[in-house]
Amino acid sequence: MTTPNRTEAERQWLQQRLKRRAPTSTSSLISRQPRHAPIPLSFAQQRLWFLNQLEPESSAYLMSWAFHLHGTLQLPALEGGLRFLVQRHESLRTAFGMERDVPVQIISPEVPVPILFEDLQQQPATEQTQEVNRILHDEAHHPIDLMSGPLFRFRILKLGAEDHIFLVTLHHIISDGWSMGVFFRELATAYTALVDQAELSLPELSIQYADYAVWQRKYLQGDELERQLAYWREQLQAPVPTLSLPIDNPRPAIQTFRGAIVNFSLPPSLIKGIQTVSQSAQASIFMTLLTAFQILLQRLSGQDDVCVGIPSAGRTRQEIEPVMGFFINTLVIRANLANKPTFGELLAQVRRKCLDAYTNQDVPFEKLVEVLQPARAVNHPPFFQVLFNMRGYPKVR
16 A cells, blocks of 8 residues: 655755744644534635535546455454544544535544445456456546535455455545545554554544634635735736647537546656756756656747646645645646746746745635636636646555
């Protein structure tokens, strides 16, 4: 099982922040909030809630994972581990409803944790493969009702005596890539403890996602909001051109989520060269690759003003690092290639913009759209049409 790391750009930003040793203000502390009052959605949750209202049958924001398990599987221990995680993380017990025409989080004290078990070991190999592929497709495309909950599904496909596929599906509104790393690490810990009949103990969570959502609404307003918005106004106030790539089919009238995956590898000599360039420029590998990617987009489009989205884990405070929830944000990196900069000059520009963007990353992307009000179209997102990401996957045992 695997879990994503921070991007290198984020790590570099954090290192610089630690060097500055900026004191933490009282207003930035996240604390436990009472549960008797309606709990608001975070800004990111609000965006997914709105999109779900527009297309309730959409599966675009499902996170579906499949793991091939080899060896003896103790199903009671797996079930116990999953129950432990659901009880530990409020986000896994959260559904969504309306309170005075405003969406709110509804956290249940307990929710059932069913595991759908299907025995396929009697099927011939070819039929078994076809059935597994069908189930994987159906699981990834079957929508989840945000109002009824639970917003997760667990499924075991038994292929042989010591051969299983474990399917995990969650709605993005309660999770993100970092959260899944937390999920699988803690599940492995819980499963091992239950198999060994050992004490199951993890450090108590100081806060839950609902506490973060309440804090975010209070923190991101007034002077702090205006300070960060000022940066984004400066970056995005000039009209942002739609990226015009030489595609083989016309852009559809309404945005779809049909796509494909192309896999390729970079030769070791190129990777070594990228590392050397990055070190000499005091940039991360992420920044160097992003710079090269923006040059590629400029050459393909013929445009000198290139905007690319990059993801931010949003885990800027230590207390939220072990919490499951939807923290991820999207930042816009706008490169100016008008004066034909050298690669080194453009890398310095991109490096500076990445670090500045992370310094102002608390403003959710949906808040930028709301405040800056860019021209909108139903066939492409505002500000950028291409997203660049780089993730590491250390193994979790």
